Amino acid sequence: MSLKIDRGLFRYDFIDYHAVLCVPVDADVKDIRKRYIKIARHLHPDSSATGSPKEKQLASELLSKLVNPAYEKLSVDRSRAEYIIVLSQMGKRLVQESASVEFHTELGRQMASAGNVEQIYRNAIAKIAETQYDSLEKALQVIAQISELNLVYLMRTAGKAFSHNAPPPPPPASQAKSSNSNSQPKAAATPPSEPSPGTQYIRRAQELIAKNQWAPARVELQDALKLEPNNSRCHSLIGVVYLKQNQTTMAKVHFDRALQLDPKDETALEGKRRIEQLLGHKPSVTKPTASSTTGVKQPDKSGGGGLFGGLFGGKKK
Numbered sequence: 001m002s003l004k005i006d007r008g009l010f011r012y013d014f015i016d017y018h019a020v021l022c023v024p025v026d027a028d029v030k031d032i033r034k035r036y037i038k039i040a041r042h043l044h045p046d047s048s049a050t051g052s053p054k055e056k057q058l059a060s061e062l063l064s065k066l067v068n069p070a071y072e073k074l075s076v077d078r079s080r081a082e083y084i085i086v087l088s089q090m091g092k093r094l095v096q097e098s099a100s101v102e103f104h105t106e107l108g109r110q111m112a113s114a115g116n117v118e119q120i121y122r123n124a125i126a127k128i129a130e131t132q133y134d135s136l137e138k139a140l141q142v143i144a145q146i147s148e149l150n151l152v153y154l155m156r157t158a159g160k161a162f163s164h165n166a167p168p169p170p171p172p173a174s175q176a177k178s179s180n181s182n183s184q185p186k187a188a189a190t191p192p193s194e195p196s197p198g199t200q201y202i203r204r205a206q207e208l209i210a211k212n213q214w215a216p217a218r219v220e221l222q223d224a225l226k227l228e229p230n231n232s233r234c235h236s237l238i239g240v241v242y243l244k245q246n247q248t249t250m251a252k253v254h255f256d257r258a259l260q261l262d263p264k265d266e267t268a269l270e271g272k273r274r275i276e277q278l279l280g281h282k283p284s285v286t287k288p289t290a291s292s293t294t295g296v297k298q299p300d301k302s303g304g305g306g307l308f309g310g311l312f313g314g315k316k317k
Contacts, residue, residue: 003061003062003065003066003140004140005140005143005144005147006144007104007144007145007147007148008144008145008146008147008148008149008150008151009090009147009150009151009154010144010147012090012094014086014090015069015070016143016146016147016150017069017070017073017074017083018070018074018146018150019143019144019146019147019150020066020067020070020143021035021036021039021067021070021071021074022035022125022128022129022132022142022143022146023035023074023125023129024121024122024125024153025084025087025150025153025154026084027074029074029075029077029080032071032074032075033071033075035129036067036070036071036075039063039067039132039133040063040067040068040071042059042133043059043060043062043063043067043133044059044063045059045060055136058136058137059133059136062133062136062139066143081200082200082227086227087154088154088158090154091151091154091155091157091158092158094151094154094155094158095155095158098155101151101155103148103152104144104145104148105145105148105149107120107124107145107149108145108148108149108151108152111124111149111152111153111156112152112155112156117152117153117156117157121149121152121153124149125146125149128142128145128146132146198223198224198225198227198228198231198234201220201221201223201224201227202220202221202224202231202233202234202237204220205217205218205220205221205224205237205238205241206237208220209237209240209241212244214241214244214245215245217237217241218238218241218242218245221234221237221238221241222238225238230261231261232257232258232259232261232262232265232268233258233262233265233267235254235255235257235258235261235268236254236255236258236265236267236268236271237267238254239251239252239253239254239255239258239267239268239271240267240271242254243271243274243275248275248278248279251271251275252272252275254268255268255271255272255275256268256272259272
């Protein structure tokens with residue numbers, strides 16, 4: 001049996017672990033564990049109530065390929081926190097793409113415009129959880145239904161009451177009054193930006209780089225790139241790490257990618273200059289000096305200053 005699901009959040013190349021366990025997207029670890037144990041007991045071959053070999057095989061696949069990975073992801077504080085950040089950003093993005101979002105269930109359409117979305121959502125999740133895996137053949141359909149509810153809930157809680165095929169809500173009275181005024185319009189206050197999904201990984205990597213701990217720094221940056229594959233800063237930093245580990249080819253790959261994303265990335269530019277020197281290419285701007293062979297640190301030309309101004313300058317004192 002194929003375990004592919006193409007509705008709800010799954011449609012956007014995203015694995016909805018909350019839908020697999022049928023818990024709200026803001027469920028805490030205690031509720032997640034309680035729900036997982038109940039499902040695992042139901043699906044495990046040693047305790048499953050299913051009788052035929054075919055049913056046992058299906059139960060085993062659902063447990064090993066969907067339920068266990070979902071619990072592993074959501075039961076660890078760090079991975080769950082990162083996952084929630086991605087979920088939140090996904091909800092905001094889908095609000096912007098609301099015209100292309102399709103609903104396949106009446107409940108999903110109802111939630112999209114209902115005023116009491118919180119109550120409808122939680123009641124629906126609790127109700128579906130009672131029989132989620134009773135019919136193994138329909139388990140994927142049920143997960144898809146839950147994921148659609150999660151999708152709508154994320155959109156509704158992203159700051160905009162989403163209603164399919166409805167005009168956008170009118171601006172607040174204070175905003176309308178301001179727009180109709182003849183006075184000079186004031187610049188709107190910029191809301192504080194949320195950290196990107198890979199922020200925590202990059203910050204930890206920076207701390208490790210400052211201590212010349214290259215291997216763990218690389219692990220943190222690899223995890224960050226899984227969340228943000230187009231983060232130029234992340235590519236330039238992991239390029240530095242690879243260069244420090246004498247993996248010139250991998251360093252060049254990431255420096256090149258960083259410059260594709262941001263041609264002015266000074267860390268990547270400096271990294272490529274260092275690679276040219278290592279490969280024996282004549283630098284296009286500066287000539288080698290005695291200090292390049294003696295290991296004496298030259299003044300940083302990257303303009304970065306601080307921690308990253310010394311990335312290529314040997315060990316910190």
